Amino acid sequence: MLSALLYLRLTSLKNLLLTRLRRLRQPKYLFGAVVGVAYFWFLFFRRLGAGPSVVVTNVSILGLPATRGSLALLVAPLGALLLLAMITLAWVLPTEKPGLAFTEAEAAFLFPAPLSRRTLIHFKLLGSQFAILFTSLFFTLLSNRWTSLGGNTLTHAVGWWVILSTLNLHAAGAVLTLTRLIDGGVSPALRRVVVFGGMAVLFGTSFAWVWHDLSAAPAAPINGFGPFLLTFLNGGTLHWLLWPFKLVLGPFLAADASSFLLALGPALLILAALYFWVMQMNAAFEEASLGLAEKRAAAIAAWRSGKRFSVRVRPNPPGRRPPFALRGTGRPELAFLWKNLLATHAWLNGRTFRLCAVVIVVGCLWLARHPEWHTQQMMVGGGALIAGGYIMLLGPQIARQDLRSDLVNADVLKTYPLPGWQVVLGELFAPVTILSGLLWLVLLTAGLAFAPHGASAAWLTPGVRVTGGACLALVVPPLVALQLLVPNAAAVLFPGWFHSGRARGGGIDVMGQRLIFGLGQMFVLLLALLPVGLAAVVLVLAFSWLIGLPAAVVLATVAVLTVLMGEVWCGVWLIGERFEKLDLSAELRG
Amino acid sequence: MIEVESLSKNYGTFAAVRGLSFTVRPGEVLGLVGPNGAGKTTTLRCLAGIIPASSGTAHIAGHDVAADPVAAKRALAFFPDEPRLFDYLTVRQHLNFVARIYGVANHEQLAQPLLEELEIADKADELPGALSRGMKQKLAIACGLLHAPRVMFFDEPLTGLDPLGIRRMKDSILKRARDGAAIVLSSHLLHLLEEVCSHVLILKKGEKIADGTLAEVAARFSNGEAGVSLEEIFIRATGGSES
């Protein structure tokens, strides 16, 4: 039976690779692949002068001497702690029965097939092994640069494989156990209380224990956070709690061949134990629910009739009102704004925005009236500016309620009696609105927080600040739109990449494309901003002595806005043209 | 109303539709039939302006689909075989959205009877995720009918509907044809097509084998027999002898 499953896995993998290779015949994917490969080449193989220096510096920040030994000393307990955290999460996160993940086709073909549950689990584990082998290889390439860890490529590869396989087996076991627990009526709340409570007790006693030891022996004082952390992680109950995780990490951290072989034994034992746990769970599970086959058939029937998807869709809260009333007539672009705002979180609305604004105004005014809080006030302003920078750069990647998420519906959009540019413009509105709203809040904060103290900034009168703030606020939406044009252009140029949202996408070509677009976005921003910004500065300098600073700023803003709007318009029009010509059916097969 | 002149569509080197020409006048219902992969969906998608044709022209209500797509699309509605809906809009919100796109001013008055006619009025505030497949299809149909299109393309409109839904759909298609709409529909349910269509076009491997009124096509393949069913015609026209 397993041979059939192995056949399924292998042929699927082969066909996946073949499709990917065939896709490279299109120059855009080929180009993406070249950049992706080049990136990885530089990342992995081009040894930078001092590869591990970054890590070593970090160690010294923690107050440990920057030597080889101390790094290894730190990595084992910290890595073990990380593993512990990941494993804990697997026990507390799920609220519903987690279930082993099968693809729709697998579920449809395999669940009704005469296979034992054990075989299904084997199939699942086997499938993950392909991914694990690949990931191990990838991580090995990455970790090869951490030469200070010792060991060689082979030990690292096996080490990664052990770590990933352990996590994978544990995840499967946890899923099965959780299913049983939930069947048995253990509520998620109780489970969380027990897990978190247990952790708290363990960490607490360990801390107390180590603290007691330390204060009992003041002769050897511990200075710095790093050494204390080490003592804490290696002592008390934590020593025992982290011990199995350190065993799992053993092969990876082994410095030479003999210690690697020594470490491999216990690690494999743990793997074997996990495997038996999973298989054992399975047997007990089968016995516990005799009617499972029936339930599954019902589930599959529901899945076939299309009900299955109801699971994934958020229930529309009864109070969820559309962002605004959409009349039947008017600019059709606004319909897209209306629709896409409905697809975001319900709390992203005007009320939240106004509430935030009020809080910011009250808070900043309060701060301004208390000179002793001046430093904090500056920090608020600086923080706001940093947040603004992040929103500007990353926001367009995160707020995706535009063409990118609507590409699955491209067929429907294309039957609408709208020229391409109108569709693109309409689709842009929602993320522009959301990001502009956020940036306006940022501007408000910064404008209020950077109230000048003393005579040093006397020219920064309230009038100048208000005018400047308002002008910046005006420039924000076209700027955001300009940024959003890049990923949206990518969506119509490389639909294969976005469309695969429903299936699992990926591949080195796609990764290369992502790099290109990240860079492209920065480039567009620079290209759009540099000349315009320079012109604005020149305008302000040239006219402020003539017509006063506020008027000069307004003048410059008008000029900047005109240019930016023109740029956005060109972009929207070009993407619209491309959208009209887009032949999704050809793209997706290719 | 619908004029197609030597329409061709290639996917890469594969010719899915070759040199197809036909006309559908107001009040006519053309049944597009052919084996799986004959190119029915491809043809309809080209006509609806979803995918560009490789060569040839198509006029919808007098507008060239390639040259003036917006005007052509304003007059048409396309009903895909697989309903495509927006995950986060409720049934009513779908109609609201579509109304704005097509500029339907009195959409509230129009939407309610449509929903009732299609028997999904009680689901008006549900998201598509909570609808059955047939209901989704009905919603897609309601969205397409809202702007009273003069040209309609149905791709397998009847699969997934319950018997009553099929009857209603047939009546609705006939009524809209009587009101002067030009309709093309593809289906494999030949006995149903016989009741709805005034004309048929048989496609095979992207090429037209026969077209005309039901009677004309029947006469061509009946060899003088009387009362030959569309199914029999279909099998004679497309099956067996690979000509």
Ligand SMILES: Nc1ncnc2c1ncn2[C@@H]1O[C@H](COP(=O)(O)OP(=O)(O)OP(=O)(O)O)[C@@H](O)[C@H]1O
């Ligand atoms: N995106 C595509 N890329 C390549 N070939 C395609 C694509 N879409 C369809 N084809 C091919 O074009 C031909 C016609 O497909 P089409 O979907 O139009 O058939 P159909 O008549 O609608 O069939 P059915 O009755 O199964 O719905 C088929 O041979 C199909 O394999």
Ligand SMILES: [Mg+2]
């Ligand atoms: Mg079809």
